Each structure stands twice: as structure tokens, then as C-alpha cells.
């Protein structure tokens with residue numbers, strides 16, 4: 276799979292939210308997008324999924340500019356790139372299995388969906404996906420009865436039900452405790468490696484970006500200011516991306532269990548000399 280982002284921009288009135296973003300990815304990589312609040316991370320993902328229209332530029336996926344698709348082709352693309360959100364976006368009072376089956380909405384007629392007419396093959400597949408993510412025993416419960424980490428895995432299961440090429444995750448672990456954050460990130464990584472689906476995740480913690488991503492894109496004020504591997508994401512680079520001064524403490528952007536337990540030691544070590 277080949278992704279080519281060319282001069283993609285988005286303005287809201289006079290405000291430039293995403294400003295001439297360029298990058299290219301070869302193969303089903305795990306991409307992290309980092310940057311401070313307002314940098315344009317969510318706007319970029321929303322353009323890619325066509326939830327919002329770009330002002331300018333192209334996003335080519337295997338040679339097709341997905342920003343210019345309309346009608347059915349646009350809807351097909353939207354089911355090819357599934358979204359996962361910080362707040363899970365499940366139907367809280369509906370059971371888990373039905374929430375997962377709703378991943379098929381884009382591919383079904385409205386009437387079939389309204390009447391919940393899922394085929395037994397669909398139901399079997401939904402249960403298999405839940406089993407794969409370790410939450411099949413929750414299938415009959417209401418989504419709202421699950422923990423945050425479980426709910427996010429349901430949201431990932433719903434995304435998988437679409438059989439997408441790409442999973443776009445907008446701060447998928449920002450509402451989770453460190454243990455659940457790790458389970459959810461491990462789940463996304465497994466899907467990336469085992470299924471060969473590209474993952475593009477907006478992340479707000481550096482250690483998560485370093486640990487899980489093949490490639491990290493750093494955004495500041497709508498622009499790409501860093502594009503490299505996790506190894507190249509040094510403390511100085513991070514300061515630049517976040518526009519922070521020397522007092523910038525990496526542990527403040529950490530969700531890792533070990534670094535939370537010894538937060539001060541971790542920060543001291545990083546900023547020491």
C-alpha cells in the first residue's frame with residue numbers, strides 16, 4: 276500500500292488549521308502524529324476520512340486521490356479507513372455485539388440496518404473479532420457497562436468489522452489509565468502487524484509514539500516540523516515540536532506505568548545533563 280500526502284491544507288476562515296502537509300508512506304506502517312493542542316492532528320485525520328473537506332491538496336492511496344472521490348466511491352473509501360475516537364463513540368445502551376455489527380453500516384442499506392437484520396455469518400464474524408480482542412464474554416452486555424479499555428476494544432472491533440485498509444485513531448488512549456492504554460495500543464499494533472493494515476494514530480504522549488510507531492510525524496501550527504523514526508525523536512526534537520522551553524519535561528507527556536511510578540527520576544534522567 277502506498278500513501279502519498281501532497282500539499283494538504285485546511286483553513287477555517289482566515290485560520291490555517293493544516294498547512295501544506297506532505298509525507299509519503301510505503302507499506303502498512305504504524306504512523307504516529309504528535310503535536311500540541313491545536314496543531315491540526317484531528318483536522319488532518321478528519322480530512323483523510325472525508326469527515327471534513329480539505330481546502331487544498333491531495334491524499335493519494337495506491338494512486339487514487341481520495342479527496343476527490345464523491346458519492347459511492349467516497350462512501351467506499353470511508354469504510355476503507357475506519358476511525359477510532361478518544362471517546363469510543365459507541366451506542367452506550369446497545370449491546371456490545373450490535374455495536375460491533377454497526378461497523379457494517381456503511382455497507383448496508385438503511386432499512387437492513389434499522390431492522391438489525393444481520394446475517395448469521397455477520398454475527399459469527401463479530402463474535403470472532405471480539406474473541407480475537409479478548410472481550411467475547413462481554414458480547415451481550417450493554418456497551419456502557421464495560422470499562423474504558425474494554426469499550427475502546429469494542430470500538431476497534433467495530434472498525435475491524437469494516438475490514439479497513441487503514442485505521443485512523445484520534446487519541447485512542449487519551450481517556451484511559453496506563454494499563455488499559457497499553458492493552459489498546461498493543462491491540463492496534465497486533466492488527467497492524469498480523470493483518471497488514473496501516474494505522475495512523477494521533478498520540479499525545481511521546482513514549483507511546485516511540486514505543487509503537489515505525490514513523491512519527493510532528494506537527495506544529497498546522498505544519499509538519501518533524502518526520503522520522505522513533506529513534507530520531509530526541510528530546511530536542513520533541514521540545515521543538517511542542518514549542519516548549521528548557522523546562523519541558525517529557526514525563527508530563529507520559530502514560531507509561533514505569534515512568535509514572537518513578538516520574539521524577541525519569542524526568543531527571545532525561546533532562547539531567
Ligand SMILES: Nc1ncnc2c1ncn2[C@@H]1O[C@H](COP(=O)(O)OP(=O)(O)OP(=O)(O)O)[C@@H](O)[C@H]1O
Pocket residue numbers: 287290291292310311312313314315316317318319
Ligand atoms: N470546525 C472548526 N472551526 C473552526 N476552527 C477549527 C475547527 N476545527 C478545528 N479548528 C481549529 O483548527 C486548529 C487545529 O485543530 P485540531 O482539532 O485539528 O487540533 P489537534 O492537533 O487535534 O488538537 P488537540 O490535541 O487539542 O486535539 C485549531 O486552531 C482549531 O481551533
Ligand SMILES: [Mg+2]
Pocket residue numbers: 316317318445477
Ligand atoms: Mg485533536
